[in-house]
Amino acid sequence: MFGMPRERVLTPLRWSDTDAYGHVNNVLFLRLLEEARVQVLSDQVGAGAETPATALLVARSEIEYLEPMLFRVAPVAVDLWVTRIGAADFDMGYQVLDGTPEVGTGQVYAQAETVLVGFYPLAGWPRRISAPERKRLEAWRDEPVRWRRRRSHPRSR
Amino acid sequence: MFGMPRERVLTPLRWSDTDAYGHVNNVLFLRLLEEARVQVLSDQVGAGAETPATALLVARSEIEYLEPMLFRVAPVAVDLWVTRIGAADFDMGYQVLDGTPEVGTGQVYAQAETVLVGFYPLAGWPRRISAPERKRLEAWRDEPVRWRRRRSHPRSR
Amino acid sequence: MFGMPRERVLTPLRWSDTDAYGHVNNVLFLRLLEEARVQVLSDQVGAGAETPATALLVARSEIEYLEPMLFRVAPVAVDLWVTRIGAADFDMGYQVLDGTPEVGTGQVYAQAETVLVGFYPLAGWPRRISAPERKRLEAWRDEPVRWRRRRSHPRSR
Amino acid sequence: MFGMPRERVLTPLRWSDTDAYGHVNNVLFLRLLEEARVQVLSDQVGAGAETPATALLVARSEIEYLEPMLFRVAPVAVDLWVTRIGAADFDMGYQVLDGTPEVGTGQVYAQAETVLVGFYPLAGWPRRISAPERKRLEAWRDEPVRWRRRRSHPRSR
Numbered sequence: 001m002f003g004m005p006r007e008r009v010l011t012p013l014r015w016s017d018t019d020a021y022g023h024v025n026n027v028l029f030l031r032l033l034e035e036a037r038v039q040v041l042s043d044q045v046g047a048g049a050e051t052p053a054t055a056l057l058v059a060r061s062e063i064e065y066l067e068p069m070l071f072r073v074a075p076v077a078v079d080l081w082v083t084r085i086g087a088a089d090f091d092m093g094y095q096v097l098d099g100t101p102e103v104g105t106g107q108v109y110a111q112a113e114t115v116l117v118g119f120y121p122l123a124g125w126p127r128r129i130s131a132p133e134r135k136r137l138e139a140w141r142d143e144p145v146r147w148r149r150r151r152s153h154p155r156s157r
Numbered sequence: 158m159f160g161m162p163r164e165r166v167l168t169p170l171r172w173s174d175t176d177a178y179g180h181v182n183n184v185l186f187l188r189l190l191e192e193a194r195v196q197v198l199s200d201q202v203g204a205g206a207e208t209p210a211t212a213l214l215v216a217r218s219e220i221e222y223l224e225p226m227l228f229r230v231a232p233v234a235v236d237l238w239v240t241r242i243g244a245a246d247f248d249m250g251y252q253v254l255d256g257t258p259e260v261g262t263g264q265v266y267a268q269a270e271t272v273l274v275g276f277y278p279l280a281g282w283p284r285r286i287s288a289p290e291r292k293r294l295e296a297w298r299d300e301p302v303r304w305r306r307r308r309s310h311p312r313s314r
Numbered sequence: 315m316f317g318m319p320r321e322r323v324l325t326p327l328r329w330s331d332t333d334a335y336g337h338v339n340n341v342l343f344l345r346l347l348e349e350a351r352v353q354v355l356s357d358q359v360g361a362g363a364e365t366p367a368t369a370l371l372v373a374r375s376e377i378e379y380l381e382p383m384l385f386r387v388a389p390v391a392v393d394l395w396v397t398r399i400g401a402a403d404f405d406m407g408y409q410v411l412d413g414t415p416e417v418g419t420g421q422v423y424a425q426a427e428t429v430l431v432g433f434y435p436l437a438g439w440p441r442r443i444s445a446p447e448r449k450r451l452e453a454w455r456d457e458p459v460r461w462r463r464r465r466s467h468p469r470s471r
Numbered sequence: 472m473f474g475m476p477r478e479r480v481l482t483p484l485r486w487s488d489t490d491a492y493g494h495v496n497n498v499l500f501l502r503l504l505e506e507a508r509v510q511v512l513s514d515q516v517g518a519g520a521e522t523p524a525t526a527l528l529v530a531r532s533e534i535e536y537l538e539p540m541l542f543r544v545a546p547v548a549v550d551l552w553v554t555r556i557g558a559a560d561f562d563m564g565y566q567v568l569d570g571t572p573e574v575g576t577g578q579v580y581a582q583a584e585t586v587l588v589g590f591y592p593l594a595g596w597p598r599r600i601s602a603p604e605r606k607r608l609e610a611w612r613d614e615p616v617r618w619r620r621r622r623s624h625p626r627s628r
Contacts (some may be wrong), residue, residue, distance in 0.1 A: 015348065015349055016498070034329065038329040061187075061219070063217065064217050065214070105282045169482075173502060192487070340528075341501045371539075372537045374533075374536065377532050379529060444614045
């Protein structure tokens, strides 16, 4: 069923996230995704709580801005789910939306996807995703992001 | 000829752009692109110097991180060019690379593309790209970004 | 009685607030104070909820860092109170501390004071603090900050 | 002679440093000071170029905002000098001003002072300032900051 395994993180905005128009700045959306991901992954993938995000690098980000988001005191919701699992990397999908109680309702302000690569922090080497990690990621898997604005550019040969 | 009409902006890093590994944080790359774009567009597209970026919204961003970038005192180079021109929007391509004197040389750390939509700041309405703007954008046009990490996801119907 | 009229705001940290040592960056403490102030003042001083902070400029900031603060998922507490009320400005005191339920307990990480000047946003002119505003500020008044690290420098003549 | 040993760092603003009024945000001024300090200290005090600022913690900051600073493409100047040298810490004074060629001319937007404490990064222990460091700091010493807005609050007993 659509939307079942998604994780929702409620994230407060900061006044300083807004630009000269009172809109949340487009770059800051990526920051919101990062904060939500750090919070969820420190539980889900077993990164130590004291060093969240230490085992993952972002290799690619794609984001569509669907509606301008004005500053509000109430937190916004970020829904996160896994869209692909590789040998040493996986993809996460995101939606930034109104922090209403049910998943899948509310205005969607942006949707995004990031490619995350596991690595050994000290050595800097990529590492394979372990079997227990894969199991947790599989349980969290959902549909790919349905892009609305993407064009099919020629790919590098 | 490849690379001819690209604009190059030299952008200093900030110590605070780096994360716990001494790498420039992935979100901050988008900030560097934004700064380079504001600097170039305030000349190119005729936005008033005192209110750069006021006439453009980012509707979509895509970025590939190719090599980790460590903090350095010397500025990095951001190359910018136009990859598509629509009726009320256009696409810009970017490369973040070592700030060497010639375009096209030097380590490439990231490449990106953004969809930019013109609008009337006060009304918030989209606006068409004018004939003089189109002419300047055409002169600045170059090849689309050659993605290395993009996958062809199903598109929304 | 000490500590009575202080306002407490619970503020979540962001992973990106930390520096290369995993400490919350010293500059970001000022950001936390600003966020707490915007949240409280939009209620207390009657700035419109949709345009928080629009009627106040920071004319001076002073902050002492007492203990390094590591990233944690739980929000930190910012206590805010008024330490002086002038004709067109007032001073606020702050403590950043562990978000425990009672005011005055918990590790104090930093204490600070800012001078805030009222002004007319459109004209940019300073404005007097109105009688109703003064009344609300008076009810919120508490002791001045007890500096631990301040030296008595010669003042400008 | 006044102003002789000051160091000047030219620092470009970022469009994202500005707030909803087009002014450089008050918190960002501290960021500008930090960037200038990292750049100068990596030469002056011998912190390795690849790990600037690693040996110093900010224990206290004080800043006065004298004039609002609007975004401009040209870099602003930050003047830095030493105002006090202790056993394990020292104070730095700062002025943020127009990036004109001569020290001491140009509009001053802000002045500030920070207390900086030397420490061993890995152990986290404070360390004494070495004799060669002291010699370099002495050569860089100038008058204390002449505060314009400071009040003489009661100090903690």
